[in-house]
Amino acid sequence: MEKLLARRSVRLVALAVFAVVLVVAPLVSSPFINYQLALIAVFAVALLGVNIVMGYTGQVSLGQSAFLGLGAYIAAYGVKNGWPLLLVLVLCAVLPAAVGMLVALAAARLRGLALAMITIALPIIGIPLARRFSDFTGGSGGATVSFMKAPDWSGLANDQWRYYVVLVIAVVAFLLARNLVRGRVGRAFAIVKENEAVALAMGVSPYRYKVLAFTIASLLGGVAGFSYLVVVQFTSPETLSFFTSINLVAAMVIGGSASIAGTILGAIYFVVVPVLAGAVNSARTALISGAILLAVLFLLPRGLASLPRRVRQLSARKSHGRTGATAPHNSPDGASSAAPPEIPEIPAANEERQAR
Amino acid sequence: MQYFIQVVVDGVATGAIYGALALAIVLVNRATGLINFAQGAMAVMATFVAFALTRAGVPLIAAALAAFAFAFVLGALLERVVVRRFEGGDPDIAVVATIGLLVLLTGISAAFFGYEPHPFPSFFPLGTVNLFGVFLSFRSLGTIVILVVAMVALQVLFRSTKLGLAMRAVADNPRSSALSGLPVSRLLMIGWGLAAGLGALAGILVAPQLFISPGMLDFALVYALAAAILGGLDSPVGAVVAAAFIGVVENLAGAYIDVIGDDLKIAVPFAVMIVILIVRPQGLFGRKVVVRV
Amino acid sequence: MSLLELENVTASYGHAQALHGVSLSLPENGAIGILGANGAGKTTTLRAISGMLKTTGRILFEGKDIAGLGPDRVARLGIAHVPEGRGTLPQLSVRDNLLVGAYQRKDRKQIAADIDYCLDLFPNLRERIKSNAAALSGGEQQMLAVARAVMARPRVMLLDEASLGLAPSTARRVYEAVVRLRREAQLSMVVVEQNAVLAFSVVDHATVLETGKVALAGDKAELMGMDAVRRAYLGG
Numbered sequence: 001m002e003k004l005l006a007r008r009s010v011r012l013v014a015l016a017v018f019a020v021v022l023v024v025a026p027l028v029s030s031p032f033i034n035y036q037l038a039l040i041a042v043f044a045v046a047l048l049g050v051n052i053v054m055g056y057t058g059q060v061s062l063g064q065s066a067f068l069g070l071g072a073y074i075a076a077y078g079v080k081n082g083w084p085l086l087l088v089l090v091l092c093a094v095l096p097a098a099v100g101m102l103v104a105l106a107a108a109r110l111r112g113l114a115l116a117m118i119t120i121a122l123p124i125i126g127i128p129l130a131r132r133f134s135d136f137t138g139g140s141g142g143a144t145v146s147f148m149k150a151p152d153w154s155g156l157a158n159d160q161w162r163y164y165v166v167l168v169i170a171v172v173a174f175l176l177a178r179n180l181v182r183g184r185v186g187r188a189f190a191i192v193k194e195n196e197a198v199a200l201a202m203g204v205s206p207y208r209y210k211v212l213a214f215t216i217a218s219l220l221g222g223v224a225g226f227s228y229l230v231v232v233q234f235t236s237p238e239t240l241s242f243f244t245s246i247n248l249v250a251a252m253v254i255g256g257s258a259s260i261a262g263t264i265l266g267a268i269y270f271v272v273v274p275v276l277a278g279a280v281n282s283a284r285t286a287l288i289s290g291a292i293l294l295a296v297l298f299l300l301p302r303g304l305a306s307l308p309r310r311v312r313q314l315s316a317r318k319s320h321g322r323t324g325a326t327a328p329h330n331s332p333d334g335a336s337s338a339a340p341p342e343i344p345e346i347p348a349a350n351e352e353r354q355a356r
Numbered sequence: 357m358q359y360f361i362q363v364v365v366d367g368v369a370t371g372a373i374y375g376a377l378a379l380a381i382v383l384v385n386r387a388t389g390l391i392n393f394a395q396g397a398m399a400v401m402a403t404f405v406a407f408a409l410t411r412a413g414v415p416l417i418a419a420a421l422a423a424f425a426f427a428f429v430l431g432a433l434l435e436r437v438v439v440r441r442f443e444g445g446d447p448d449i450a451v452v453a454t455i456g457l458l459v460l461l462t463g464i465s466a467a468f469f470g471y472e473p474h475p476f477p478s479f480f481p482l483g484t485v486n487l488f489g490v491f492l493s494f495r496s497l498g499t500i501v502i503l504v505v506a507m508v509a510l511q512v513l514f515r516s517t518k519l520g521l522a523m524r525a526v527a528d529n530p531r532s533s534a535l536s537g538l539p540v541s542r543l544l545m546i547g548w549g550l551a552a553g554l555g556a557l558a559g560i561l562v563a564p565q566l567f568i569s570p571g572m573l574d575f576a577l578v579y580a581l582a583a584a585i586l587g588g589l590d591s592p593v594g595a596v597v598a599a600a601f602i603g604v605v606e607n608l609a610g611a612y613i614d615v616i617g618d619d620l621k622i623a624v625p626f627a628v629m630i631v632i633l634i635v636r637p638q639g640l641f642g643r644k645v646v647v648r649v
Numbered sequence: 650m651s652l653l654e655l656e657n658v659t660a661s662y663g664h665a666q667a668l669h670g671v672s673l674s675l676p677e678n679g680a681i682g683i684l685g686a687n688g689a690g691k692t693t694t695l696r697a698i699s700g701m702l703k704t705t706g707r708i709l710f711e712g713k714d715i716a717g718l719g720p721d722r723v724a725r726l727g728i729a730h731v732p733e734g735r736g737t738l739p740q741l742s743v744r745d746n747l748l749v750g751a752y753q754r755k756d757r758k759q760i761a762a763d764i765d766y767c768l769d770l771f772p773n774l775r776e777r778i779k780s781n782a783a784a785l786s787g788g789e790q791q792m793l794a795v796a797r798a799v800m801a802r803p804r805v806m807l808l809d810e811a812s813l814g815l816a817p818s819t820a821r822r823v824y825e826a827v828v829r830l831r832r833e834a835q836l837s838m839v840v841v842e843q844n845a846v847l848a849f850s851v852v853d854h855a856t857v858l859e860t861g862k863v864a865l866a867g868d869k870a871e872l873m874g875m876d877a878v879r880r881a882y883l884g885g
Contacts, residue, residue, distance in 0.1 A: 054448060107630075110637045113391065117585040118633060121626040124578055128620045242578060246393065246455050253452040286570075287467055290460025297453050298441065518752070525738050525749045532736035535699065536801060537724035537753045590740075 022167060026160045034159040035231065036271055041163070041170040042227040043248070044267035047255070048177050049220030050248050051266075055257035056181055057213040058193030060112065062245050063119035066126045067096040067218045069240030071225020076143040076235055077136055085148070089169075092226035093219050100218020101211060108210040123242045130237040142236025145229060166227040173220060178260050180216070189213060190258075254296050256305025265304040269296075361490045363611045364604055369496035371603025372503040376558035377573065377580035378587065378595040379510070380551040385589050386527040387547030388435070388443050390450045391581070394457035396573030398434070399555030401465050402427035403563050403572070406556075407476055408469075416477050420560050424553045431552025432545035439548070440541075465570040473567035476560075499561050506557060507596060510550075514592075523547055579625075586629050588638055601625075651709075652677045652837050653698070653728075653805055658706035658716075660697040667693040669861040670706065675805065680831055680838040682848040682855035684878075689858040691841040692733050695807045698839070699723050699730045710805075725753050729803035733810045733841075735794040739783035743774055746782050746793055750800030760800070767796035770826050788819035795823065799830060806830075808840045812847050824850050849873070 026034045046068050053061040071092040078088035107118045130137045137143060150161030180186060188209050191199045196206040229235055251270035256262020277288035300306055377395060384392045402423040409419035438457060442450035480498040484491040514520035525533040526543045534540045559573060566572050583602055587594030602625040610621030653675040660668040668690045675681050683691045697704045700715070700723040708716040715723055724730070729750075738746050747767060751760045768775040771792040777785055782793055791811055798806050808827065812820035824847050830836050831851060842848035848855065849869050857865040857878065865872065872878045 060448075106634050110633060113585050113589060114633045114637045116391075117582060118630050120578065120581060121630055124626050125623040128623050131619055243574070249448075250452045250455045253449055257446075257448060284463060284467055286459050287463025290456050290458070290463050293456035293459060294438065294453065297449065297456060301442070301445065301449055518748075521741075521745060521748055522752060524741060524745070525752075528738040528740045529736065531701075531720075532732065532738060533749065534720040535724055535730045535732060535736065536749050536797065537721050538749065539721050 026163045031157065031159040034163050036275060038159070038163040038166050038227075038231040040267045040271045041166040042224055042231055043251075043270050044264055045170050045173045045220050045227060046224035047248055047252055047267050047270065048173060048260075048263050049217035049224070050252045051255075051258065051263045052177065052181070052189070052220070053213045053217040054249065055252060055259070055262075056186065056193065057189040057210060059108075059210055059213065060116035061119045061214070061217060062116055062242070062249060063122035064217065064221050064248050065240050065242065065244035066122035067100060067221025068225045068228060068244070069123070069126060069130065069235065069237070070096045070099065071222030072229045072235035072239050073130065073137050073143070073225070074222070075226045075229040076138070076145050079145045079147045079229070080143070089223070089226050092222045094222075096222025096225070097215050097219035100221070101215040103218075104211040104214035108207055108214065120242065120245075123240045123245055126240045127237045130240060138236070140237060142234055142238075144234045146233060148230045162230050166230055169223060169227050173223060174260065174263075177216075177220075181258075181260070185209070185212070250293060254293065254303055256303030259303065259305040262303050262305030269304065358490045359611075362492065363607050365490075365492050365500075366496050367604035367607035368600050369493075369499045369603070370607065371583075371600035372500050372596075373558050373562045374576055374579040374583050374602060375596040375599030376503050376506065376554050376561070377576055378583035378599045379507070379592055380554040380558070381580055381584040382587075382589060382592050382595045383547055383551040383554070385584070387523065387544055387551075388439065390439070390443070390447060390454065392439075392457075392551070393451065393454040393577070394434075394461055395551065395555050395580070396577035397458045397461035397465070397570075398427065398430055398552050399559035400568070400570060400572050401430065401461055402552065402556035403476070403559035403568055404465050404469055406560055407474065407563070407568050410477055416479060420479075420557075423556050423560060427552040427556035428549035430549075432549035434552075435545050435548035436541070440544075443544075462570045469568075469570070471570060473569040473572075476563035476568045478564035479561075495565070502557070502561065503596075506554065507592075510554075510592065519546070582626065582629055586632060602629075651675055652679070652711060653839070654707075654709040655694070655698070656707040656709070658694070658697055658704055658708060660693055660702045660704045662693075662702070667702075667861055668697060668704075671697075671858065671861070671863055673856050673863070673866070675837055675839055678835060678837055679854070680840065680852040682845075682852040683839065683841045683858060684843075684845055684848060684855050684872075685858035685864075687843075688860070690861040691858055692809055693861070694858070695730060695732075695809050695839065695841055698728065698807060724801065724803075727801075727804040728807065729798035729801045729805070730807040731794045731798045731809060731811065733813065735787075735790045737782040737785075737790050737793050737797070740781055742781055743778050743785070743793055746797050747800050750797035751802075753801065763800055763802070767799055770799075770829065771796055788815050788823065791815060791819075791823055792826070795827065795830075799834065799836075803836065805837045805839065808838060810841055810843065812842065812844050820844070820847060827851050845872075845878070 025037060029037070046064055049067070050061055050064050053059050074092050074095055075088055078091060079085075103118065103122070107115055110118065131140050134140075148158075148162055148165060150156040150158050154161060156164070181189065188199070188204045191202060191204050192206045192209050199206045199209075225235075225239075228239065247270060251266040252263070253266075254269050255264070255266020273289050273292055274285055277285045277292070280288055296304065300310060377399065380395050380399075381392060384390065384395065405426045406416075406419040406423035409422055410416055414422070434457065438453060439450070442453045478495065479502075480494040482494070484493050485497065512520075514524060522533070522538050523543055523546065525536070525538060526540050527547070530540045530544075533543075558576070562576065563572065579602055580599065583599035584595045586602070587596070587598035589595075605625045605628055606621050609616050609624035610618055616624060651674040655671055655673050657670045657672055658668055659666060659670055671690065671694055673681065673683075673694075683694055685691050693702065696702050698708055700718045700720045704716050706716065707714050710726060710728065715726060718726075720730075738749060741749065744764070747764050748760070751763065754760055768778070771789075773789050774792055774796065777789060782790060785793060795806075795808070795811065811823050811827070815823065827838070827840075828851055831838060838851060840848050840852050845855075852869070854868045855866070855872055856863055857872070865875070865878065
């Protein structure tokens, strides 16, 4: 009990420190850093959507970039036509959500790969459409805007102001999502992910909740698109790139599936790793990023969010002075630090083979 | 009419390339139950081996065979060293591992050869042959012939050899296969090796047209995925037919529907695919899988 | 000398230990049964022999310790495991299933003869030779699983709950074939069964497991004579 309280207060302190850092960071950093920080906030929201569909509800989504792009284009169109920004933001949420819902209504009866394929098709179809409807999108050249400048009273530079704007959007999105996944809807998502037949038996309609998950994900994708435009002030068909979608999926798994903290870590990974890799050797960005991705998967198959647990696990092992028992690679419950010493670990590869 | 046939044949040829890659994806999926996003990147790497050899003066055919062998070893090695670790676990994590491979292999190719495209020699002469008044390019015809031969060879392997039987058994139920003494681990490696070899074939056939670069097959991979899923992931024939279908629909739509034109034609097969999948979720040729509770 | 011998074998699933030091012995040309309630460790014992689980203790086959070998290696030594739940290859035809059983053999002619023998043993399969295993009834799948094991020409067959989920008459037919196999093919057997009457139609000696330990062992007459065993496994 004491331990629980201690852990709780540690968490609260950590959260408070995190909040202070989020607020203070842009005031002491260069515009380049602020730009990257703001991008993390942008992609955290997009990633949150991916995590709600894939991590929490267990459905494959390889099309999030389409909603990101759609949101960015709506924002660009609204800004160019001088619409009120609040209205633009609402449209950026509602229109992609509506599109996502329509797609999901048709597709959510599908499972697995068929569903994956439909989501893949979204950016693939979206990119040539974005090129074609140049009146709306600016065609291949993209759309450049200039908005969301820091107001005079704030005394902030544009990069700082824009950072705070997208941070507020991200914080609101995360708070809402956190309540959602911890509540009744989140439990329904979990049941659908676990076993659709059981869900049906419990009176939870897998179809309805899958559509809901996709709708929320598209909405978050669209909102992230708005934030993207705020930060980058430019969007082009590239924003929709299929590879952005699969990198988002990779970032979700790297951060931690079905985890709010993991989503934030995933966004940091998504933005920071290419920058770091580029800084190490700009000609080797892909090589280094790929190696890091695989290394994280090998060391932490449950994502960066499982790092504290993993460290506890390993240190518990060490302090007990166990010999011979190697760390389990993917223990089903992560509670393997309590392993009785007389049972040797099954080598992971072997165990996986068995499990099939 | 002649123009129509030309458009269709060119479409089939493009589709055949996607088809080879799709077949590789199906092979891997049947053997290890996962979708390999790195299939294209592996193929590009093997194609680069052929590229380096031809540049060193090796004849194209020998370079192609060397690339095939390289691909086989690469595929088998990656299965054993990287993918094995993630098989049978959470499929999301396994797929992301192949995304990691995609990025890593692309990076390795780029480290050796840079990102800019290089010209690549072709097996076929330029020009066309006049068949009953229809002008067909050697490239399209040759590509189709080679891939049909590869498909038949694969079919013979799977249907009429002991190795093929063993590979089908392992794909079906690895645990139970082991109980009959099948060397499951080795068979999985062979499956990945064969798939990588097929990918290399696709890479070598398409490289003269696209020019070789690390990202050469990124787009073809998406088509191949579409073909594999549309054809039904458990059906090699389905994957190839679906790939040809995608190639033809794309070409026809681009050629005949003015509103669509060259830029939008990519979207057409995918739009058709969405409709097909919604009507037939198991794909065109896939078996309906009963989901167990 | 016994053909197969387990000495103080333990095994676990992940962190749950399922066998706590099981010893048993299968004589040359013998057949032993393993009886016990659900979760007693019967299936686990067979899996331990087949190398499907990490074990400790010794597992001797023809005098050699085979503990630690993978399932495919164990199978190639001549131990054929008919797993619980049949474990056929559902997408392969009946003939292909049988050919997979004979994977390690090189004697083509004899393989063809053995397929014929199996189809003679299970006439139902003859009509279904081209169907996918998935299309067979539960009884036919069980027959196919046994036949596939026979095709390997093993020294020992491990038979796991062959009656599970089958109608009594079908289960009887499966066991009649098993008895015939034991007689004609000189197969030694380890038979796991919940239904002791069926088990004793094949075996003459049995071990009773309880929560992963050997509770009793004895021959048919001894065990049938004990009230406790009769009540638990013979329904009387």
